[in-house]
Amino acid sequence: MPPHQSRHLPLKEVIGSLGVNGSVTLTFSYRGPQSALLVANGSVDQSGNYVFEAEARTTAETASKSSIYWTMSNGFDTMYSLWNPGEKAEDLLLNFHYAPGKTYSLPVHLDGHTQSMIDLKQLAMQGTPDVHGQMLPMTATSGALVITGASGDVRDTINLAISSGIYNPVTATCGYGCETCNGCTNFGVSPDPAYIGFGQNYQLNSYCVWEDGTEPDYTGSSDWGSNDTSIVTVQNSPQWGLAYGQSPGDTSSSASFYAPANMGQICAPLPLPQCQNTNAAPSTPVNVVVPSYETVSVGGRIDHNGDSVTSPDGQVVIPAPCYGYSRSYTYQIYGTDGKPFTTSGTQSKETNTTTSSNPSSLKLTPTVTAGTSQGMFYDVQANCTNVPPGPPTGTYVKGNQQLDVIVGGTTYPQIRMNSIDMEATDVTVTCTANCH
Amino acid sequence: MSPLRALLIAIELVAVTCAYPQTSVLNRDVPAIPSGQYSLTSLLMKVGLATRVPMGIELAGSEGRPEFYPGNEQGISLQDFLTATIKTDGPYVWKQSGDVINVFPKRAISDVFSTEVVDFRAADVLPIEIVQSLLKQPRVAQRLAQQHITGATWVTGAASPSRCSISIHNLAFREALNNLVVSCGRSGWTAFYEQKNDKTYLWFQLW
Numbered sequence: 001m002p003p004h005q006s007r008h009l010p011l012k013e014v015i016g017s018l019g020v021n022g023s024v025t026l027t028f029s030y031r032g033p034q035s036a037l038l039v040a041n042g043s044v045d046q047s048g049n050y051v052f053e054a055e056a057r058t059t060a061e062t063a064s065k066s067s068i069y070w071t072m073s074n075g076f077d078t079m080y081s082l083w084n085p086g087e088k089a090e091d092l093l094l095n096f097h098y099a100p101g102k103t104y105s106l107p108v109h110l111d112g113h114t115q116s117m118i119d120l121k122q123l124a125m126q127g128t129p130d131v132h133g134q135m136l137p138m139t140a141t142s143g144a145l146v147i148t149g150a151s152g153d154v155r156d157t158i159n160l161a162i163s164s165g166i167y168n169p170v171t172a173t174c175g176y177g178c179e180t181c182n183g184c185t186n187f188g189v190s191p192d193p194a195y196i197g198f199g200q201n202y203q204l205n206s207y208c209v210w211e212d213g214t215e216p217d218y219t220g221s222s223d224w225g226s227n228d229t230s231i232v233t234v235q236n237s238p239q240w241g242l243a244y245g246q247s248p249g250d251t252s253s254s255a256s257f258y259a260p261a262n263m264g265q266i267c268a269p270l271p272l273p274q275c276q277n278t279n280a281a282p283s284t285p286v287n288v289v290v291p292s293y294e295t296v297s298v299g300g301r302i303d304h305n306g307d308s309v310t311s312p313d314g315q316v317v318i319p320a321p322c323y324g325y326s327r328s329y330t331y332q333i334y335g336t337d338g339k340p341f342t343t344s345g346t347q348s349k350e351t352n353t354t355t356s357s358n359p360s361s362l363k364l365t366p367t368v369t370a371g372t373s374q375g376m377f378y379d380v381q382a383n384c385t386n387v388p389p390g391p392p393t394g395t396y397v398k399g400n401q402q403l404d405v406i407v408g409g410t411t412y413p414q415i416r417m418n419s420i421d422m423e424a425t426d427v428t429v430t431c432t433a434n435c436h
Numbered sequence: 437m438s439p440l441r442a443l444l445i446a447i448e449l450v451a452v453t454c455a456y457p458q459t460s461v462l463n464r465d466v467p468a469i470p471s472g473q474y475s476l477t478s479l480l481m482k483v484g485l486a487t488r489v490p491m492g493i494e495l496a497g498s499e500g501r502p503e504f505y506p507g508n509e510q511g512i513s514l515q516d517f518l519t520a521t522i523k524t525d526g527p528y529v530w531k532q533s534g535d536v537i538n539v540f541p542k543r544a545i546s547d548v549f550s551t552e553v554v555d556f557r558a559a560d561v562l563p564i565e566i567v568q569s570l571l572k573q574p575r576v577a578q579r580l581a582q583q584h585i586t587g588a589t590w591v592t593g594a595a596s597p598s599r600c601s602i603s604i605h606n607l608a609f610r611e612a613l614n615n616l617v618v619s620c621g622r623s624g625w626t627a628f629y630e631q632k633n634d635k636t637y638l639w640f641q642l643w
Contacts, residue, residue, distance in 0.1 A: 309595060311597060315597035316562070316597065317562070317595035317596060317597050318562070318564065318591050318595050319562055319564065319565050319568075322591070324591075326595070379594060380594070380595045381593060381594055381595070382591050382592070382593070382595045383591070383592050383593075384590075384591055385588055385589065385590045385591075385639075386564075386568060386588055386589045386590075387586060387588040387637075391590065391592075392630070392632065395592070401594075
């Protein structure tokens with residue numbers, strides 16, 4: 001067609017020549033800029049009077065679609081025209097929301113290139129059961145419709161053209177429905193910001209914010225990247241979004257993915273734009289965290305009279321019988337983000353130098369693994385014998401402890417000097433560096 | 437020099453070289469230790485931990501009072517340190533046993549350390565439990581009983597949940613303790629005596 005020209009198509013003659021008694025769907029294929037072609041057509045009754053416009057729709061595979069409003073009260077009724085423009089059959093679920101928490105879910109099967117009309121009042125009057133065996137009550141007055149695939153997932157792809165009309169045959173009034181392409185209103189990468197332990201893996205996730213507030217996950221369909229791979233790398237297939245803290249520092253990671261775009265509410269007779277996917281590229285700041293400092297909680301003196309000695313996490317450190325006393329220390333590792341350093345595989349090496357004691361001084365270097373969920377580890381200081389009555393009066397242990405946290409083979413000094421007199425009622429803890 | 441004498445000297449040189457190869461723990465450098473009052477065990481522990489050479493220390497009695505140590509510069513070998521510290525005219529001798537240095541008295545109260553442990557196995561247990569089990573081995577327990585000595589363990593300081601496994605076959609009790617220290621990644625063991633309430637205790641400690 002030349003620019004700025006219109007053409008009348010003799011549909012009445014064409015439809016008449018088909019010899020059909022029912023409805024037909026006319027498809028146009030168009031190649032050109034979007035919205036450069038306007039198609040208008042209307043319906044007439046048997047007397048030739050104009051009834052209302054039969055809206056044209058663009059066709060494409062989309063996510064779910066919504067009809068913002070329907071009613072069947074005060075003499076009004078709502079009709080939906082559904083058409084499958086594809087070759088493949090479509091199994092749909094029409095979810096009519098009519099009251100808070102109340103939904104009537106009608107399954108509809110459309111073979112390729114077939115069409116179906118849904119009359120809401122008729123549905124209610126016929127008592128057609130939905131997928132849950134429920135019926136659309138006649139008391140339902142108005143609501144909204146969401147059309148999904150058979151699974152009910154609003155993100156599933158469907159191929160469906162929909163148009164609606166709201167009419168009152170008594171008063172001879174009619175109006176158009178308002179429809180929308182469902183999709184994402186916002187995009188993101190979580191967590192935001194992300195703190196990753198040095199030398200450790202951490203799972204990032206990409207998502208979009210659906211118009212109903214849900215956040216569908218797009219991690220597995222994203223193209224992941226890092227702004228500085230010397231600090232953090234992020235995998236694609238087969239472990240999409242799995243980040244690794246290469247070295248301490250700050251950078252950002254991004255995920256690029258296609259997702260349905262929310263097109264906003266479109267009410268005929270405004271032209272309906274084609275449902276579209278959008279290319280989103282959200283990102284998140286990433287900080288590769290290293291241990292920063294520790295805190296210590298000193299337990300009370302526990303006297304033992306033949307029992308075993310256990311650490312706060314329940315591990316036996318001295319078997320029964322133990323005659324004497326012990327005291328536990330619970331250390332909490334914090335990262336440079338100020339949060340408990342929970343990176344798995346974190347170890348703490350303790351150097352315990354006894355400054356004065358009787359019997360002779362000791363120095364132990366056990367390496368313990370910090371709890372992966374809370375970044376804690378434990379130390380138990382004891383003075384006990386396996387025969388009663390226990391250590392002779394006058395024996396004691398005073399010590400200094402240096403605790404180093406090891407992550408990914410790198411040692412981070414977490415120095416704490418504890419002056420411990422096991423026999424004393426109180427334990428004096430003096431922090432010298434990287435501790436509270 | 438007769439050919440036989442020359443051959444014996446050559447064999448002796450080879451034997452000495454084999455006994456003290458360059459990789460011997462005896463060649464490790466001892467850090468500088470300032471002069472001061474040290475008990476024998478605290479001095480040996482300090483050096484053993486610094487050189488990462490496990491030590492098995494048997495005292496002639498109780499720990500004893502600290503004595504003056506004149507100190508040493510950094511860089512002397514462990515062998516020189518031991519020779520200077522464990523004097524030949526003193527009450528103790530030292531001996532290398534594999535990668536472990538044993539220090540023990542010339543005249544011991546008990547000869548239990550030479551008693552044979554015939555067959556012993558332990559899996560995934562605390563090291564101090566192994567010492568307790570070794571003290572219950574028939575020949576060891578019998579010897580201690582004959583000498584009216586109560587063998588017991590004493591844990592002081594930090595206690596670790598680390599566990600280990602060990603297998604011993606026909607070793608002297610002293611060697612068994614050495615084996616335990618190496619197998620369990622510990623730094624050494626100490627044994628000393630205490631007279632209390634008319635009883636003689638032989639205390640064992642791991643460090």
